[in-house]
Each structure stands twice: as C-alpha cells, then as structure tokens.
Amino acid sequence: MLKIEFETPPLGELLTTPALQRDAMAHSRPFVAKPEHQQGLGFPGKLVDDWQDVALAKMDELLGKYRSLPVFLDACVKCGACTDKCHYYLGTGDPKNMPVARQDLLRKVYRRYFTLAGKWFPRLVGAVELSEDLINDWYSYYHQCSECRRCSVYCPFGIDTAEITMAGREILASIGMGQKYSNEIIGKVHIIGNNLGLPEPALANTLEGLEEEVEEDISVPVKFPLDQHGAEVLLVTPSADFFAEPHVDGLIGYAKVFHQAGISWTLSSYASEAANFGIFIGNYENMQKVAQRIRQAAIDLGVKRIVVGECGHAWRVAYSFWNTLIGPFDFLDPAYPVPQHICEFTYDLLQRGALKLDAKANDDKVVTFHDSCNVSRGSRLGSVPGGQFTIPRELIRFACSHFVDMAPDTIHEHTFCCGGGGGLLTDDLIELRVKGALPRAQALQQVIEQHGVTHMAAICAICKSQFSKVLPYYGMEMDMIISVHQLIGDALVFDSEH
Amino acid sequence: MVLGSVFAVLFYLAAIILVIGVASRGARYAQTPAPLVIPTTPAPLTRTGVAARMAREVVFFESLFKGSKWTWLFGWLFHFGMVVALARHLRYFTEPVWWWVAMIQWIGIYAGMAMFVGLTGLWARRLLVDRVRYISALSDHLMLLLLLAIAGSGLVMKYVQHTDIVSLKAFTVGLVTLDWQPLPADGPLLIHLSLVIVLMLIFPFSKLLHAPGVFFSPTRNMRDIPREHRHIAPWARDLPGAGPDRS
Structure with missing residues (x-):
C-alpha cells in the first residue's frame, strides 16, 4: 500500500513566486518500469x-x-x-x-x-x-x-x-x-488497443449499458455503436470516457450530438483509445505504432471521417503529428479536416443550425473553462489561430447562460497544466500532482469567491481525472470538473423528427 | 608597427574563427530535421506570418516581454544599444563614411550608455534574484563582465582618455584594405580591442549562439498547418512504421 505524507500548500495569493527550497522534491520519483x-x-x-x-x-x-x-x-x-x-x-x-x-x-x-x-x-x-x-x-x-x-x-x-x-x-x-x-x-495499447486494457466484450457491454441508461434517462434511443462498418465517422476517444466520472457524461454528450445531427458513427474496439502515451516518453516509434491502430481501424471500418474526443495531448498528437506519423489520409473524405475535434464537429453543427441547445438546462451552473495545456499550446481548433480558445468557450456559451473566465494570466496560451499531464497521472506521484495543481486551484478559488463559479469545464481526460482527485485537497468539490460535452448533452433539444 | 601587425593578425584569426564557427553551427542546425510539427501555438499559418513572428521576436523580444518586464527592459536596452553602437563603429571602416553612419553618430554615444545600463541591470538581476542566481554558472557572470568591459572601455575613450582617432582609422581601414598600418598604443584602446577579439573568439562556442539559434527554433519558425501539409523528416520516412504506400 502506497502511503505518501505531505502537506497541501496553502492557496494563498494568485501566482506568488515561492523562495527557493533546495531539494524540496528530490524524493519524488515514480515507480520504475518492470x-x-x-x-x-x-x-x-x-x-x-x-x-x-x-x-x-x-x-x-x-x-x-x-x-x-x-x-x-x-x-x-x-x-x-x-x-x-x-x-x-x-x-x-x-x-x-x-x-x-x-x-x-x-x-x-x-x-x-x-x-x-x-x-x-x-x-x-x-x-x-x-x-x-x-x-x-x-x-x-x-x-x-x-x-x-x-x-x-x-x-x-x-x-x-x-x-x-x-x-x-x-x-x-x-x-x-x-x-x-x-x-x-503503452504496452496495453499495443496488445489490446486502449490504456485500460479493456477488451472488446467488456467495451461492448459498457456501451450497451450506456444505451440503456440514456434511454431510461431521456427516452431517446441514443446509440453507442461499436465496430460498425460503413459508418460515416470513426470516433476515437480517451478510454476514460467509457466509464470514469465525469468523463462518461462527455461521451454521452458526443453520442447525443451524433444522434441529433443524424450522422452515423462508430467506435472501434481495435483502436479504442485516443490517448497516445508515446508522446510522453518521447519515443517516435512507439507513438507511431499507437497511432497506426487508428489508421488501420479507419480503413477496416470504411469510414469517411475521423473525429477525436475530448483529450488534451491526444489532440496534440492527432492534430499536429498524425499526418506525419500515419498520413496521408487520402482514403477519407477530403471535405473535412483530418482529424476533426469533437468540439469543431459540434461547433460546425451549431453554426449551421443543425443543433438546438437550451441553455436553461444548465441554469443551475456558473461555469468557467480550464484551457488544457496541449490543446492551447500544441494544437489548434478551427481554421483560425486561437480557435482552441474561442471554440470551447462559444460551445459553453451556447449551452449555458452563466460563464466567466479565470484570471487572464492563467488562461489561453498562459494556461496552467492541471498538474497531472505528461504521464504523471499516477498515484505514486500524488504529492507532485497536488502541489502542481496549486496555480489552477488559486485561479479557480478566485472566481468561486468573486463570481460564485460552481463548475469548471475542460476538454481533456487527464485534466478531468486529475482535478476530481486533487481539488478536494484544496477544499473544493471533486465534481466541480465537468466535460464541455456534458453541458452540450444536457442542453441539447431533441427533435422528434429525426 | 609590431603592435599593429599583432592586432591585425589577431583580428583576422578571430574573424575567421567567428565566421567559420557560426557558419558550421548554423549548418548543423539547418541539416538536423525537426521531425514533428511543434510550433508553440497559437502560431501563424503562412510563411509571411512566420517571418512576422520571427521579426517581432528578434526586434521586440516579444516572448521575453510576456515573460519578464525587467529582463526585457534591460535586455532590449543592451541589445539595441549594441546594434546602434556597432553601426556607429562603421565610421572606422568606411572612407568616405556612409551618410547614414555619419547621421547616427550622435545617437551612438547614448547607445553606448544604454548598453552599459542594460548590462548592469542584467547583472544585478543575476546577482540579486535568487532564482536567476541559482541558474548562473561562472561563465554567465564572466560574459556580462566581458561585455561591460567592452562598453566601459569604449565610453572611457569618448569621455576620459581620448585616443588618436586618425591613426586608429588608418589602422582599421588598413585591416579592410589589407594594407596594415600602425596601431596607437593607448591603454583603453588596446583593452577595448583585445576584449572584442576575445568576444569574437568565444562567440561560436558559447551561449552567444542564441543569436543564430533563434532563427532555427522550431517552436518559432514552423507553420501551424499540420493537417493541410504533410511534414516528414528523411529519417522518419525510412521507418518500418511509415508504411510502403505513403509519400
């Protein structure tokens, strides 16, 4: 049993620079690989x-x-x-x-x-x-x-x-x-296809459960298709979306959007992971091998487009590196960017009036947005530089009436990492994760006090896992952190015509 | 004349080492591929945009301005003081003196002072800010000392102990025209010139490589168009994972 004793730093004032404390973290090291x-x-x-x-x-x-x-x-x-x-x-x-x-x-x-x-x-x-x-x-x-x-x-x-x-x-x-x-x-992805080592039957089972749950909840037959040949879109999403909280509510949000837009889609059991930890260890060959499964799945399933779910570094790899690693994507429909982010996908639908959102559904929330580091500084959303900042915020504004930003030097390109990115989201580094979340926690505390913020939305699986774990150390609720597509899914108005 | 010959030889040697050293380093950077698209985003989508970003970086120190206002202020004073002071020195190498070089002579003096103030400020930060002191090696302090001594000895010649400018110009023009002339044996001048030779010699082997380096920085000189344009390094093209069917 792992037990690490440490003190959570006091929240204090936003972005105070500490004095040097030599070797304060010299003891922090993750387990060595077997x-x-x-x-x-x-x-x-x-x-x-x-x-x-x-x-x-x-x-x-x-x-x-x-x-x-x-x-x-x-x-x-x-x-x-x-x-x-x-x-x-x-x-x-x-x-x-x-x-x-x-x-x-x-x-x-x-x-x-x-x-x-x-x-x-x-x-x-x-x-x-x-x-x-x-x-x-x-x-x-x-x-x-x-x-x-x-x-x-x-x-x-x-x-x-x-x-x-x-x-x-x-x-x-x-x-x-x-x-x-x-x-x-990475080993699990090479063998099974996702970070969790979730095999196809377990994945199919989970998705069936989700279909029942959603239908019970909103009486709409939203599907979660798996390995469906000839679907228009292959959705590749971090495997945490399949069952971790609050991630799964994001997945439900994507599924609702696909359903309402009437666009056929599928997940793949062979490439059931958007995350690519190859980037974390800096190894080109492993990163390429992980990405290769997605190319293969897209070819095997005969899809026309690839859409990537909410995940920070996965999006950096997909957006910035896929074309290099596993391109060209000449077998896909050239009318759409490859890959396309789920936020770009939903945003386009909203721009075209193909979706209707009712922000009243989220009236109980005052929402802020945490820019995920790899999306902000290692990629883009949309066609204009900086779209990675505007598009998620626009989506949130479509879906809820109360939105505020955190302090300017903690958002957009200045955003702070959640403290768990880059292959550090592991319990043997919990002290580092808690302490590394300090700047974000300070900025969040400020908008809680000044604007009564109740929720922080994010578009990254690591951010979501990390914050639900470490926010309680700073006296905040673990369920403050939510998916952008949870807000979308909850606000989506279903049209019975479809 | 012996002094003049010694300094002439040293100057040629230093110039050769400076040019070959920096060129070979630059060639090394240019030949090493950036295998992945890694601009720090938001980043420009076009080559013109990249040129503009690089210009803002090199002329205004845009990123440093975001990072630390004091370092930006002192760093900018030093660098642009140096550029103007160097331009002012062209009068020693041109005959007749170019019109714009003649025009900036009066600013050149203030530039020398700006250099001195900037360098002093940078050194003060290095000594006084605990974080910057921690990351400083002996060479980081000595580099500032060297530059301060160059700027200082230059200002001394202007304000304290004038040097024989006419003979000096004969020497410097002689360097350019390969017609060696005697060098005035003034203390401040010899110190000034010796230190400049030292600076030229260590340039290609030190952190002064930041000057050519910034132009090769992939986070600043790459375009943000990875979805539209397939970027691939030669060594990555040959990997087994690259697949046979792909260009």
Missing part, C-alpha cells in the same frame, strides 16, 4: 551495465534526429524569464523545477561531452560528467515536468522544456530506466 513493461516497447528490461555509454550514444543519436535539441541546448542564455512559470516550481519551490534548471540537468552533460567549451573548461560553463547521482536526478525531475509547454511561451528563443524532458525520458528508457505508469499503458 522488465515486461520495458521489453514490449523495445527497451532493455533493466538498467544495462554500460548505461553511461548507452545514454551518451542515445543522446548523440537524438541530437542528430531532433533539431530542437542542439538549438535549445546551445541557445539558452540563462535570462531567467521561465524561472517562475512552471506550475511545479510554483507549487513546490524546488529550484530544479524551474524550466531552465530542469533543462540544465541534461544541458550540463551535453556541454561536457558534446561541446568544446565543456570539454576544455567544464567548471567554467557548468559542465559535468554523467554520474549515477545525476541519472537519479534525471529520473526524478524529468518526471516532474508535464510537457505542458508553458515555459516555451515566455522564452525569447522558444525553448520548449517538453522537448528536453522527452529526450531525457527516452534516454532513461533506453538504458532500462523507463517509467512504469506510461510504459505499462
């Missing part, structure tokens, strides 16, 4: 004997494959603009959680082995050898970054710590020090 979790992904089962050589060879390889690495490792001038931007620094005060210091864990090794200055004058430029202590620091602190890209917004050179974290994790995995949570999950 041999079977490593090997299924093509990594060595346990720490290899010549780990130092293997790590440096891997670093050399990555430096040649990703331009971001040499550019970002060379360019940093230590200006300090990023130092107070990471939610994990704000929540813990540990200086190694400042983005530049996190990068430096890798940069000082890069300098020692790959630059003249570091080879000749290591002390002068802070270059050090790759020691066991340092590898342990890597393991600890590269699992205290949620790859949210907030630091990259403020960096004068656009240095994105997520890229460094991904490289750090890939090197760790390649010497046998992968992370259990992410690697176990």
Whole structure:
C-alpha cells in the first residue's frame, strides 16, 4: 500500500513566486518500469551495465534526429524569464523545477561531452560528467515536468522544456530506466488497443449499458455503436470516457450530438483509445505504432471521417503529428479536416443550425473553462489561430447562460497544466500532482469567491481525472470538473423528427 | 608597427574563427530535421506570418516581454544599444563614411550608455534574484563582465582618455584594405580591442549562439498547418512504421 505524507500548500495569493527550497522534491520519483513493461516497447528490461555509454550514444543519436535539441541546448542564455512559470516550481519551490534548471540537468552533460567549451573548461560553463547521482536526478525531475509547454511561451528563443524532458525520458528508457505508469499503458495499447486494457466484450457491454441508461434517462434511443462498418465517422476517444466520472457524461454528450445531427458513427474496439502515451516518453516509434491502430481501424471500418474526443495531448498528437506519423489520409473524405475535434464537429453543427441547445438546462451552473495545456499550446481548433480558445468557450456559451473566465494570466496560451499531464497521472506521484495543481486551484478559488463559479469545464481526460482527485485537497468539490460535452448533452433539444 | 601587425593578425584569426564557427553551427542546425510539427501555438499559418513572428521576436523580444518586464527592459536596452553602437563603429571602416553612419553618430554615444545600463541591470538581476542566481554558472557572470568591459572601455575613450582617432582609422581601414598600418598604443584602446577579439573568439562556442539559434527554433519558425501539409523528416520516412504506400 502506497502511503505518501505531505502537506497541501496553502492557496494563498494568485501566482506568488515561492523562495527557493533546495531539494524540496528530490524524493519524488515514480515507480520504475518492470522488465515486461520495458521489453514490449523495445527497451532493455533493466538498467544495462554500460548505461553511461548507452545514454551518451542515445543522446548523440537524438541530437542528430531532433533539431530542437542542439538549438535549445546551445541557445539558452540563462535570462531567467521561465524561472517562475512552471506550475511545479510554483507549487513546490524546488529550484530544479524551474524550466531552465530542469533543462540544465541534461544541458550540463551535453556541454561536457558534446561541446568544446565543456570539454576544455567544464567548471567554467557548468559542465559535468554523467554520474549515477545525476541519472537519479534525471529520473526524478524529468518526471516532474508535464510537457505542458508553458515555459516555451515566455522564452525569447522558444525553448520548449517538453522537448528536453522527452529526450531525457527516452534516454532513461533506453538504458532500462523507463517509467512504469506510461510504459505499462503503452504496452496495453499495443496488445489490446486502449490504456485500460479493456477488451472488446467488456467495451461492448459498457456501451450497451450506456444505451440503456440514456434511454431510461431521456427516452431517446441514443446509440453507442461499436465496430460498425460503413459508418460515416470513426470516433476515437480517451478510454476514460467509457466509464470514469465525469468523463462518461462527455461521451454521452458526443453520442447525443451524433444522434441529433443524424450522422452515423462508430467506435472501434481495435483502436479504442485516443490517448497516445508515446508522446510522453518521447519515443517516435512507439507513438507511431499507437497511432497506426487508428489508421488501420479507419480503413477496416470504411469510414469517411475521423473525429477525436475530448483529450488534451491526444489532440496534440492527432492534430499536429498524425499526418506525419500515419498520413496521408487520402482514403477519407477530403471535405473535412483530418482529424476533426469533437468540439469543431459540434461547433460546425451549431453554426449551421443543425443543433438546438437550451441553455436553461444548465441554469443551475456558473461555469468557467480550464484551457488544457496541449490543446492551447500544441494544437489548434478551427481554421483560425486561437480557435482552441474561442471554440470551447462559444460551445459553453451556447449551452449555458452563466460563464466567466479565470484570471487572464492563467488562461489561453498562459494556461496552467492541471498538474497531472505528461504521464504523471499516477498515484505514486500524488504529492507532485497536488502541489502542481496549486496555480489552477488559486485561479479557480478566485472566481468561486468573486463570481460564485460552481463548475469548471475542460476538454481533456487527464485534466478531468486529475482535478476530481486533487481539488478536494484544496477544499473544493471533486465534481466541480465537468466535460464541455456534458453541458452540450444536457442542453441539447431533441427533435422528434429525426 | 609590431603592435599593429599583432592586432591585425589577431583580428583576422578571430574573424575567421567567428565566421567559420557560426557558419558550421548554423549548418548543423539547418541539416538536423525537426521531425514533428511543434510550433508553440497559437502560431501563424503562412510563411509571411512566420517571418512576422520571427521579426517581432528578434526586434521586440516579444516572448521575453510576456515573460519578464525587467529582463526585457534591460535586455532590449543592451541589445539595441549594441546594434546602434556597432553601426556607429562603421565610421572606422568606411572612407568616405556612409551618410547614414555619419547621421547616427550622435545617437551612438547614448547607445553606448544604454548598453552599459542594460548590462548592469542584467547583472544585478543575476546577482540579486535568487532564482536567476541559482541558474548562473561562472561563465554567465564572466560574459556580462566581458561585455561591460567592452562598453566601459569604449565610453572611457569618448569621455576620459581620448585616443588618436586618425591613426586608429588608418589602422582599421588598413585591416579592410589589407594594407596594415600602425596601431596607437593607448591603454583603453588596446583593452577595448583585445576584449572584442576575445568576444569574437568565444562567440561560436558559447551561449552567444542564441543569436543564430533563434532563427532555427522550431517552436518559432514552423507553420501551424499540420493537417493541410504533410511534414516528414528523411529519417522518419525510412521507418518500418511509415508504411510502403505513403509519400
């Protein structure tokens, strides 16, 4: 039984920068992957004997494959603009959680082995050898970054710590020090098709249950089709949507929208997962293999369009990387973007007047919106830059009358990660998750006090799981967090003509 | 004449190392692919938009402005002071002096002061803000010291101990025309020139690579059109997962 003792930070004033507390989170490290979790992904089962050589060879390889690495490792001038931007620094005060210091864990090794200055004058430029202590620091602190890209917004050179974290994790995995949570999950997707390891019969059963539940609730025969050949749309959604709260209410919302719009759709039991944890561990091949199932399912089911459910990093992978990884999508209908986000899908229907919403259904709520980090800074919705901010808010305004935004420096491109993204949504990191949620909790507390906010909507499965777990630590209700498509589904007016 | 020859040789050497060093680094960046589309969004959709974003970044330090107003202020004062001061120095290398170089001479002096103030402010932050002090290596302090000493020795020549400008110009024009001339043996001048040579030498091996680096930063120079345009790196094209049927 896992038991971690820690104190929840006091909410305090919005975005107060803490004083440095050295090594405050040095003890925080997730479970190391077991041999079977490593090997299924093509990594060595346990720490290899010549780990130092293997790590440096891997670093050399990555430096040649990703331009971001040499550019970002060379360019940093230590200006300090990023130092107070990471939610994990704000929540813990540990200086190694400042983005530049996190990068430096890798940069000082890069300098020692790959630059003249570091080879000749290591002390002068802070270059050090790759020691066991340092590898342990890597393991600890590269699992205290949620790859949210907030630091990259403020960096004068656009240095994105997520890229460094991904490289750090890939090197760790390649010497046998992968992370259990992410690697176990990726293994399940490779074998079964979703993060939960939910096989086809269980999935079919769950969906049948949902059909009965919804029909009982609203007396409309909303369907949740599975593996239906020839459907117009393949919906790929995070598997948490199948039963976790509040996610499932979002799934019900999507199903209601499809039903009312009269567009045939299906889920796939082969590709029953939108999430792609390959991005978290920074491994191109695993990310491609996970995504490949979706391409295959779309071809096998003969669909014309692919729509992706509410999930932050899944949308980043789908929107920004799918065409690269598994494109081109010349077998799909070119009239629609590939992939299309469920929010884009619903928004288009609303624009065309194909759906009717009655905001009165949500009159009991005062809603705010949490911009999910990977949607905000790693992707887009709609055809105009910034659509990722406007479209979800427009949807919420269609569905309810009372909407307020949180403080400007905590939304849009400045948004904070929920604290559980990037492969950290695991109970062995609960202290980090609680502390990392501090900035968002502060901003939420402010609108609760000033505007009586009752609910925070989000379009990410990780955000939803994370907030329902950590908001109670800050004295807030776990069911404050809801899906945007729950609001849509509840406000949807069913037209008996259909 | 010995002094002039020594400095001439050092200048040529430093210039060669600077140019080759930065060019080879730039070539390395250019040859390394960015295999995935990773602009920090919202990002422009067109090349013109990317050029505008990059221009705002390089000229106005847009992201830094979002990040830290003080660092932005001091950083901008320093960099643009330096640009103008460098432009002012063109009068030492051109004969006749270009009209616009003559025109900016009076601003050049204020630019030197702006450099000095900016650098002092940046160093103060590095020493006084606990977070910035924590991330600073010895080289980060020395870099500021070097730049301050260059700006300072330049200002000393203007305000405290004038140097023989006519002989200096003969020397600098001689560098350009490969007709070596003697260099005045003034303390501040020799310090100023020596430090500039040091700066040129360490440029390609230090964080000064941020200057070419920013143009290669994939979070700033990529377009946000991954759905419309298939972006793929050569090494990724050859992966087994890429599939046989795909271009």
